[in-house]
Amino acid sequence: MNRIFSFSLVLVVSFTLPGYAQRKTIDQRVDSLMKLMTLAEKVGQLNQYSGREVTGPASDRKNYLLNDIKNGKVGSMLNVKGVKDTREIQSIALQSRLKIPLLFSLDVIHGYKTVFPIPLAESASWDLDIIKQSAQVAATESAASGIHWTFAPMVDIARDPRWGRVMEGAGEDTYLGAQIAKTRVLGFQGEQLGAVDRIMACAKHFAAYGASMAGRDYNPVDISEQQLHEIYLPPFKAAADAGVATFMNSFNTFNGIPATGNAYLQRDILKGQWNYKGFVVSDWGSIKEMTPWGFAKNLNYAAEKAILAGSDMDMESEAYKKELENLVNNGKVDLKYVDEAVRRILYKKFELGLFDNPYKFSDEKREAKVMNDPKYKDIAKLAAQKSIVLLKNDNATLPLSKGLKNIALIGPLVNAKRDQAGSWVVYADTANMVSVYEGLQKKYAKNVKLSYAQGTGIDDALTNGFPEAVNAAKNADVVVMVLGESWDMSGEAKSRTDICLPGQQEALFKAVKATGKPVVVVLMAGRPLVFNTIAAQADAIVYAWFLGDQGGNAIADVLVGDYNPSGKLPISFPRNVGQIPIFYNYYNTGRPVTKPSDIRYKSAYIDSPNDPRFAFGHGLSYTTFAYNDLKLDQATLQKGQSLKLSFKLTNTGKVVGEEVAQLYIHDQFASIVRPVKELKDFVKVKLKPGESKVINFELTPEKLAFYQEKIGWTTEPGTFKVMIGTASNDIKLEGNFELK
Numbered sequence: 001m002n003r004i005f006s007f008s009l010v011l012v013v014s015f016t017l018p019g020y021a022q023r024k025t026i027d028q029r030v031d032s033l034m035k036l037m038t039l040a041e042k043v044g045q046l047n048q049y050s051g052r053e054v055t056g057p058a059s060d061r062k063n064y065l066l067n068d069i070k071n072g073k074v075g076s077m078l079n080v081k082g083v084k085d086t087r088e089i090q091s092i093a094l095q096s097r098l099k100i101p102l103l104f105s106l107d108v109i110h111g112y113k114t115v116f117p118i119p120l121a122e123s124a125s126w127d128l129d130i131i132k133q134s135a136q137v138a139a140t141e142s143a144a145s146g147i148h149w150t151f152a153p154m155v156d157i158a159r160d161p162r163w164g165r166v167m168e169g170a171g172e173d174t175y176l177g178a179q180i181a182k183t184r185v186l187g188f189q190g191e192q193l194g195a196v197d198r199i200m201a202c203a204k205h206f207a208a209y210g211a212s213m214a215g216r217d218y219n220p221v222d223i224s225e226q227q228l229h230e231i232y233l234p235p236f237k238a239a240a241d242a243g244v245a246t247f248m249n250s251f252n253t254f255n256g257i258p259a260t261g262n263a264y265l266q267r268d269i270l271k272g273q274w275n276y277k278g279f280v281v282s283d284w285g286s287i288k289e290m291t292p293w294g295f296a297k298n299l300n301y302a303a304e305k306a307i308l309a310g311s312d313m314d315m316e317s318e319a320y321k322k323e324l325e326n327l328v329n330n331g332k333v334d335l336k337y338v339d340e341a342v343r344r345i346l347y348k349k350f351e352l353g354l355f356d357n358p359y360k361f362s363d364e365k366r367e368a369k370v371m372n373d374p375k376y377k378d379i380a381k382l383a384a385q386k387s388i389v390l391l392k393n394d395n396a397t398l399p400l401s402k403g404l405k406n407i408a409l410i411g412p413l414v415n416a417k418r419d420q421a422g423s424w425v426v427y428a429d430t431a432n433m434v435s436v437y438e439g440l441q442k443k444y445a446k447n448v449k450l451s452y453a454q455g456t457g458i459d460d461a462l463t464n465g466f467p468e469a470v471n472a473a474k475n476a477d478v479v480v481m482v483l484g485e486s487w488d489m490s491g492e493a494k495s496r497t498d499i500c501l502p503g504q505q506e507a508l509f510k511a512v513k514a515t516g517k518p519v520v521v522v523l524m525a526g527r528p529l530v531f532n533t534i535a536a537q538a539d540a541i542v543y544a545w546f547l548g549d550q551g552g553n554a555i556a557d558v559l560v561g562d563y564n565p566s567g568k569l570p571i572s573f574p575r576n577v578g579q580i581p582i583f584y585n586y587y588n589t590g591r592p593v594t595k596p597s598d599i600r601y602k603s604a605y606i607d608s609p610n611d612p613r614f615a616f617g618h619g620l621s622y623t624t625f626a627y628n629d630l631k632l633d634q635a636t637l638q639k640g641q642s643l644k645l646s647f648k649l650t651n652t653g654k655v656v657g658e659e660v661a662q663l664y665i666h667d668q669f670a671s672i673v674r675p676v677k678e679l680k681d682f683v684k685v686k687l688k689p690g691e692s693k694v695i696n697f698e699l700t701p702e703k704l705a706f707y708q709e710k711i712g713w714t715t716e717p718g719t720f721k722v723m724i725g726t727a728s729n730d731i732k733l734e735g736n737f738e739l740k
């Protein structure tokens with residue numbers, strides 16, 4: 001009787017008292033459990049296996065994994081999904097002595113059943129509300145399918161489009177990246193862990209993975225301490241502050257030390273300075289990869305380095321499983337390090353409510369109900385619309401005019417379905433993605449003839465389809481070409497040295513353009529591409545990334561004017577690979593180019609301008625916006641105060657539109673050189689034709705701080721320029737103030 005009473009009391013207390021009291025209660029439950037655990041069982045909690053082989057056909061590895069699960073040697077599985085499989089595997093874990101439930105994790109990166117735009121595309125929306133909704137839907141669907149934990153968001157700042165993983169992040173800017181990191185974490189997790197329609201998030205890859213040398217995956221990183229803190233860490237800090245449940249470390253080195261074995265990153269910064277309470281999972285095999293790095297001479301040493309450096313869970317290295325007990329028993333690793341890691345992991349299992357109900361997320365009825373909910377398609381469509389960036393629109397070629405009779409659809413991606421689903425597809429049926437052809441067909445029914453010619457493949461040497469394409473163009477009023485990369489040319493391990501449009505696609509464009517017909521180019525890709533001829537000669541260019549489920553519908557909406565594009569580039573588009581790394585917040589140098597006609601002994605190229613083809617923040621609309629009346633409420637900003645800025649934004653065109661107004665600053669002189677521009681705020685506003693709105697921004701000294709080696713974050717008195725504009729290279733209003 002007493003036991004039942006105290007058990008239910010613990011339950012009641014743990015569910016009703018938020019914050020500190022809840023933490024204390026969970027801490028007590030973790031303590032009680034840990035007292036019962038053997039060292040082997042503790043190490044088991046730190047071990048994560050991939051479940052592909054567990055749910056697949058019988059094999060030696062399958063038996064081995066199942067035995068480990070049954071014997072309490074596994075804390076978490078990745079790649080097991082669906083109520084049936086997660087239930088089955090959980091039931092095996094519950095046969096272990098202490099019946100500790102497993103955590104099921106998966107790369108739910110841009111949707112689960114419903115496919116959303118790739119993260120880079122969604123970041124082009126600059127719309128935190130839709131980004132949050134997209135993460136919420138992904139969480140709801142995957143949580144209904146037995147998943148507790150996603151390996152997202154990837155919050156790596158990426159300034160190198162050769163790197164295939166640019167598709168997975170928020171682009172090149174730290175401020176935008178931090179806002180999006182926080183939003184995605186809150187979208188996946190909700191305010192508090194434990195809801196059955198939310199999952200744990202994971203801020204990855206800690207840290208600085210986006211700075212991989214030469215844009216090559218798994219490569220070293222060699223950046224200054226100042227760049228680490230100023231450019232690469234703030235999105236991680238934002239995720240931590242938003243309560244992200246887990247971090248994943250990364251495949252790269254920092255200061256010559258692999259991130260997985262890097263105590264400075266994980267212990268000093270993350271768990272020390274930031275007082276982070278969640279747990280850190282290694283990246284796949286990154287503990288054992290410290291050996292080929294030439295850092296750990298064997299698996300034993302790798303396990304020691306990783307646990308001491310603060311890597312709590314071992315994903316698929318089997319380093320902890322094989323080595324940690326010995327390391328503790330022979331005194332190389334103090335038990336306290338193992339205990340700390342176990343404690344962090346168990347804490348999350350309690351927080352999720354898995355000890356109270358290990359099958360909480362594996363409910364068949366909920367799974368059937370949640371999957372295929374039509375309202376998620378609407379959210380996916382809105383996300384896709386908002387992610388599209390109109391790069392160019394000469395002579396108002398778009399939206400397509402009403403009286404068209406014949407449109408030629410040309411190019412290898414006109415009928416693309418799988419490609420639009422992007423790199424990380426975990427559950428969706430990619431045959432259900434809507435192609436551009438299908439999207440336009442719905443718009444035009446029988447009134448407009450759509451003729452189609454592929455012309456060439458995505459990465460073909462062949463040009464024998466050109467005559468058919470040219471013919472189709474000749475018979476059309478307007479041509480829509482859909483060109484780009486295939487889905488598997490970006491993503492993990494998909495770095496490219498040549499980011500021009502692959503194959504013969506630009507040649508196809510030239511042949512089609514030579515017909516004299518207006519040509520609209522829709523580009524699909526997981527990264528910024530180089531497409532100089534198209535940039536110069538196309539009448540209109542729509543950058544459509546990989547938009548997911550509803551891509552074709554969203555693109556058709558933009559082409560016909562049912563949706564007015566509002567996306568802005570979250571990353572610079574180079575003119576050629578030689579400019580990389582290229583980003584808007586560069587330094588001026590001692591020899592800046594002040595007149596493009598005079599580059600002698602200036603910091604310039606003799607064969608290319610310095611500036612990108614399309615700048616960070618750029619994106620057109622079917623309407624126009626005027627920026628007026630910049631006001632700063634004071635000429636000086638004192639410590640502890642804030643400076644208020646306001647200006648008037650007006651829709652001066654003929655249709656409703658959304659504008660992303662961007663606030664940049666420039667710290668004119670400082671004890672370390674400062675970037676020419678730094679984004680400090682933005683707002684996305686919808687205005688009717690003729691409508692105006694006063695927009696307010698606020699700057700605090702903290703927002704003006706920079707990181708100085710040996711000193712840390714600091715502010716310095718001096719003059720700051722403020723710039724408000726529609727793109728980083730299209731500033732409309734300027735002012736100055738003094739920081740005291």
Ligand code: NOJ
Pocket residue numbers: 078107151204283284492
């Ligand atoms: C390796 C990737 O780097 C990481 O982002 C991913 O979460 C894991 N594999 C698990 O699939």
